[in-house]
Amino acid sequence: MFCVDTNVALYYKDLLDVANLYFGLEEASLTPEGCQFIVEHRCVQEDGQWVQRCRLLRGGETAAQGERRDPIKGDGVVQLNRFRRRYAKLCLYEMLKNYFGYGQLWGGLTGIRPTKLVRQLEWEGMSFDQALDYMNRVFDVSPEKLALVRRIHSAQQGIYQWGDDSCFDVYVGIPFCRTRCLYCSFFSAAAGKESLLEEYTDALCREIGEMGRHMAGQGKRVRTIYMGGGTPTALGDARLERVLAAVNETFGRVREFTVEAGRPDTVTPNTFPMLRRMGVDRVSINPQTMNARTLQVIGRDHTPQDIVRAYGWARQAGIPSVNMDMIVGLPGETPDDVADTLRELEKMEIDNLTVHTLAIKRSSKLHERLKDYALPSGEDAVRMLEAAESSAVARGMEPYYMYRQKYMRGNLENVGYALPGKACVYNVDMMEETHSILGLGAGSMSKRMFFEREFHSRLAAPKDVATYLHSQEQLLREKKEFFTWAE
Numbered sequence: 001m002f003c004v005d006t007n008v009a010l011y012y013k014d015l016l017d018v019a020n021l022y023f024g025l026e027e028a029s030l031t032p033e034g035c036q037f038i039v040e041h042r043c044v045q046e047d048g049q050w051v052q053r054c055r056l057l058r059g060g061e062t063a064a065q066g067e068r069r070d071p072i073k074g075d076g077v078v079q080l081n082r083f084r085r086r087y088a089k090l091c092l093y094e095m096l097k098n099y100f101g102y103g104q105l106w107g108g109l110t111g112i113r114p115t116k117l118v119r120q121l122e123w124e125g126m127s128f129d130q131a132l133d134y135m136n137r138v139f140d141v142s143p144e145k146l147a148l149v150r151r152i153h154s155a156q157q158g159i160y161q162w163g164d165d166s167c168f169d170v171y172v173g174i175p176f177c178r179t180r181c182l183y184c185s186f187f188s189a190a191a192g193k194e195s196l197l198e199e200y201t202d203a204l205c206r207e208i209g210e211m212g213r214h215m216a217g218q219g220k221r222v223r224t225i226y227m228g229g230g231t232p233t234a235l236g237d238a239r240l241e242r243v244l245a246a247v248n249e250t251f252g253r254v255r256e257f258t259v260e261a262g263r264p265d266t267v268t269p270n271t272f273p274m275l276r277r278m279g280v281d282r283v284s285i286n287p288q289t290m291n292a293r294t295l296q297v298i299g300r301d302h303t304p305q306d307i308v309r310a311y312g313w314a315r316q317a318g319i320p321s322v323n324m325d326m327i328v329g330l331p332g333e334t335p336d337d338v339a340d341t342l343r344e345l346e347k348m349e350i351d352n353l354t355v356h357t358l359a360i361k362r363s364s365k366l367h368e369r370l371k372d373y374a375l376p377s378g379e380d381a382v383r384m385l386e387a388a389e390s391s392a393v394a395r396g397m398e399p400y401y402m403y404r405q406k407y408m409r410g411n412l413e414n415v416g417y418a419l420p421g422k423a424c425v426y427n428v429d430m431m432e433e434t435h436s437i438l439g440l441g442a443g444s445m446s447k448r449m450f451f452e453r454e455f456h457s458r459l460a461a462p463k464d465v466a467t468y469l470h471s472q473e474q475l476l477r478e479k480k481e482f483f484t485w486a487e
C-alpha cells in the first residue's frame with residue numbers, strides 16, 4: 001500500500017496518476033498508516049519561482065527526493081494551474097523514475113491525451129516539431145510513441161477545421177447489454193425487460209426530437225452521428241429502427257452515421273439491411289478476441305463463428321465501413337492467442353481496427369476478483385500491441401486516433417487504425433475535442449466547446465435508466481440552456 005500527501009489538494013489525483021505508473025494496481029491509502037511507501041509533494045513560491053519538492057518515504061526513511069524550479073507563468077487561473085500542475089507531476093515522475101531505475105514509454109504523461117498536449121504546446125507558441133521535441137526532453141516520452149503521435153497527426157489532416165463552431169456531433173446512448181463483460185465499468189442495464197426497453201425508446205425519441213429542434217433553432221448543423229452504448233442492437237430491431245427513424249427525421253443526412261453492433265449475439269439477419277436502409281454507413285462489431293475460451297472467461301455469450309457470421313451479414317447488406325474492436329492483455333491470453341485473433345480478423349475485409357489495451361477499471365468485476373485471473377505481463381502487452389499494429393499496417397491501415405486510460409496494462413494506449421479515407425470522423429472529433437457534442441440518452445455526456453477560451457464544459461445525463469426517465473423534463477431544460485449560444 002502507498003499514499004500520496006500533497007500541500008495542493010487540487011493536484012492529488014494528478015499526482016496519484018503518476019504514482020500509479022510505478023505502484024500499478026496497489027491500493028492507494030488516504031492516510032499514511034500501514035503504508036510501505038509515502039509519496040510527499042510540496043509546492044511553494046520562492047524567489048519569484050515555483051518550487052516543487054518531492055520525497056519518497058519507505059518504512060519511514062527517505063528513499064528518494066527531487067526538486068524542480070520553474071518560472072511562474074500563465075495568463076489567468078486556468079493557465080497558471082495548467083503549468084503548475086504539469087511541473088508538480090514532472091517532479092514526481094523524475095523522482096520515481098530515478099528511484100525505480102526505469103522510465104515509461106509515455107514518460108510522465110498522464111491525464112491528457114498526447115495529441116491534445118501537442119495542441120496545447122502549439123498554443124504556447126511551439127511548432128509541431130518543437131512540441132514533439134519538448135515531449136521527449138521534458139515529459140520523457142519515448143521516440144516510438146512520438147512517432148505514433150506524428151502518424152496520427154498526419155492521418156487527421158483534413159478531417160477537421162479547428163475552431164469550427166457552426167456544426168456539432170451527436171452521440172446517442174443505448175445503455176443496455178445482454179450480459180456484463182468481465183472488464184466493463186460501464187453502467188448498463190440488463191436488456192431483458194421489454195417494458196423498460198419500450199419506455200426508454202419512447203423517451204429517447206422524444207429527446208432526439210426536442211433537442212434536434214432546439215439545435216436547429218440555434219443555427220447549428222450536424223456533422224456526424226454515433227450510436228453507442230451499451231450495445232445499441234440489444235434494443236431489438238424494431239425499437240432500434242424507431243430510434244433511427246427519429247434520428248433521420250430530426251437531423252437528416254449527415255457526413256457519417258455509425259451504429260455499434262458490438263455483440264454479435266444481438267444481431268439478426270435483418271439487422272444490417274435495416275441499418276443500411278436507415279442511412280447507417282458505419283458499424284462496429286467487436287469481437288475483442290477470436291479465442292473461444294477467452295470469450296467465455298470475459299462473459300461473452302457468443303462464439304468466434306458468430307462474429308464471422310455477423311460480419312458476413314453486414315457486408316451482404318452493403319454497409320460501407322466495418323470496424324472491429326479487439327483487446328490486448330485479456331486474462332489468460334498469450335502473444336500466441338493475440339496472433340491467432342489477428343489471423344482470424346485478417347480473413348475479414350474490415351475497414352477499421354481498434355486495438356484496446358486492457359484497463360483494469362475499479363468498478364469492474366475483473367478488479368473485484370483480480371486474484372482469480374492470470375493477466376499477461378506489461379512486456380507481453382507491449383508485444384501484443386506491436387503485433388496488432390503490424391497486422392493493421394500490413395492491411396494498409398494507418399493509426400488515426402488514440403487515447404489512454406488509467407490502469408492500462410503496461411501503461412500503453414488504445415489506437416484506432418483505418419484504411420485510407422475510412423477514418424471515423426466522430427472518433428477524431430471526440431478524442432481531439434474539435435466540436436461540441438450533443439449527447440442524447442442515459443449515460444451520455446454532452447460537451448460544449450468554447451474555442452476562444454480554449455475551454456469546454458460538460459453536462460452528464462444520469463447513468464441510471466430509471467433516473468433518466470424520471471428526470472427527463474429537467475434534463476431537457478438543462479440541456480437546452482447548456483446549448484444556447486448568445487446572439
Ligand code: SF4
Nearest residue numbers: 177180181184186230
Ligand atoms: S458490451 Fe461493452 S458496455 Fe456492454 S458489458 Fe461489454 S464492455 Fe460493457
